[in-house]
Amino acid sequence: xxxxxxxxxxxxxxxxxxASILMAFGIDAWWAExxxxxxxxxxxxxxxxxxxxxxxxxxxxxxxxxxRAESAATVIALxxxxxxxxxxxxxxxxxxxxxxxxxxxxxxxxxxRGLLQSGSVSVIRDxxxxxxxxxxxxxxxNVSERELDARALVDEAVVPALIERGNVGRVLRGARLNAxxxxxxxxGLEGSTTLRVDTELSGLVSQRYATAEHxxxxxxxxxxxxxxxxxxxxxxxxx
Numbered sequence: 001x002x003x004x005x006x007x008x009x010x011x012x013x014x015x016x017x018x019a020s021i022l023m024a025f026g027i028d029a030w031w032a033e034x035x036x037x038x039x040x041x042x043x044x045x046x047x048x049x050x051x052x053x054x055x056x057x058x059x060x061x062x063x064x065x066x067x068r069a070e071s072a073a074t075v076i077a078l079x080x081x082x083x084x085x086x087x088x089x090x091x092x093x094x095x096x097x098x099x100x101x102x103x104x105x106x107x108x109x110x111x112x113r114g115l116l117q118s119g120s121v122s123v124i125r126d127x128x129x130x131x132x133x134x135x136x137x138x139x140x141x142n143v144s145e146r147e148l149d150a151r152a153l154v155d156e157a158v159v160p161a162l163i164e165r166g167n168v169g170r171v172l173r174g175a176r177l178n179a180x181x182x183x184x185x186x187x188g189l190e191g192s193t194t195l196r197v198d199t200e201l202s203g204l205v206s207q208r209y210a211t212a213e214h215x216x217x218x219x220x221x222x223x224x225x226x227x228x229x230x231x232x233x234x235x236x237x238x239x
Contacts (some may be wrong), residue, residue, distance in 0.1 A: 041198060047112045051233075055230075058105065058223050058226060062125075062220050068098045068216075071094075075096075079205065080202075085195070093171050093174065094190075094229070095170060096162065100175050101179050132229040132231075139222040140222060146211070146218045158207075161200065161204050192210070
């Protein structure tokens with residue numbers, strides 16, 4: 001003969017079991033959330049360090065592109081100082097070298113690059129950081145486009161035009177050495193080169209000025225975006 005079940009005790013035990021399960025799920029969720037936040041802080045801290053470490057390189061590239069634009073503008077002024085549209089002109093080797101130097105900037109931020117390539121950037125919750133990050137990436141893409149435009153102009157038009165109009169082999173070699181860190185003296189670029197000037201060369205130098213100035217301006221925007229991103233990360237980290 002069956003006895004009546006102790007429903008109150010069964011119900012109480014059921015409540016305890018359900019509560020225990022919910023508590024376990026809650027603890028798991030809390031632990032997972034804590035792990036995600038720790039991962040976020042670690043990633044943000046690494047990104048900040050990379051950006052701060054790369055800032056000097058970016059600032060140096062801003063100044064270098066500005067010097068190239070200034071050099072091109074000076075050569076334009078020398079050309080315009082000739083009595084006619086054509087003639088022979090003595091141009092400082094350093095200025096010719098700056099005309100043919102067209103380096104590109106690439107950020108050294110492996111942590112950030114890894115996040116973006118893996119699609120794990122969603123680990124960053126702070127909307128201000130995500131917005132600043134998007135602006136930084138947009139401007140980096142613009143910088144690359146501007147600098148590649150400058151390189152194409154130099155390789156495809158400026159260098160061939162200079163070769164046709166003067167003995168620039170020594171200057172081209174020196175420009176390469178200078179780009180690698182050699183001083184003007186070490187690169188043999190303290191003299192001057194005679195160039196045959198015409199309207200085509202004048203136009204190309206003007207284009208070179210435009211590409212260098214545009215690159216310098218875009219790099220300056222990227223530098224400001226870097227500072228904004230670092231500030232947003234530091235605010236998010238509470239540092």
